Amino acid sequence: MSIVPLSFSFNLFQNVPMELEEFHQKVGEILMYCQCIEHDVKYIYAFMADGGFKKNMMEMEDRRLTLGQVVHELQEYDQSWDEPLFNQEEYRTLFDIVHKRNYYAHSVYLSFCYLDDEKDFEYSFARECRTIERDLQELSSLYDKVEDKRREYMKNDTDLRY
Numbered sequence: 001m002s003i004v005p006l007s008f009s010f011n012l013f014q015n016v017p018m019e020l021e022e023f024h025q026k027v028g029e030i031l032m033y034c035q036c037i038e039h040d041v042k043y044i045y046a047f048m049a050d051g052g053f054k055k056n057m058m059e060m061e062d063r064r065l066t067l068g069q070v071v072h073e074l075q076e077y078d079q080s081w082d083e084p085l086f087n088q089e090e091y092r093t094l095f096d097i098v099h100k101r102n103y104y105a106h107s108v109y110l111s112f113c114y115l116d117d118e119k120d121f122e123y124s125f126a127r128e129c130r131t132i133e134r135d136l137q138e139l140s141s142l143y144d145k146v147e148d149k150r151r152e153y154m155k156n157d158t159d160l161r162y
Helices: 020-048 053-063 067-079 088-106 118-154
Strands: none
Touching: 020 053, 020 067, 020 088, 020 118, 067 088, 088 118
16 A cells, blocks of 8 residues: 555644645745845856856856855855955855755655654654744845845946846
8 A cells, every 4th residue: 555645634733833835835935045045146156256247157057056066166266355255154054055955845845745654744744844944034044145245246237147
């Protein structure tokens, strides 16, 4: 007999911190923050690095750099300045979001969806609900910081096409 994801009625649970629909929405918010942070990090790197914005954007595209690779290159370049744009803690957080994004994109539902024991399901789902709330706060804050820094670089550039 195969196990069907969420084969029991989700509405019967009393001890879950949020409804499944709210959980879906929060996963979407996390993925949105991660995509926006990735976009902004790439823009910041393209502005900072030698060669000019357009050339750097095209090079990142041609090389198909991942978020982790861009953060690494940005950190190397940024740390060579007297006043780096991001501090070490912010770089650790940027590297952490690579793992978080991958987790939410590929694994978060697997931690509870296929559990056939309702108590195990409730425990695992509740744990993921607490984690998602914490991650949303952290990503929202980081998004604001990264977006502000991207805007600083963009304010003097009128042609951002590449």
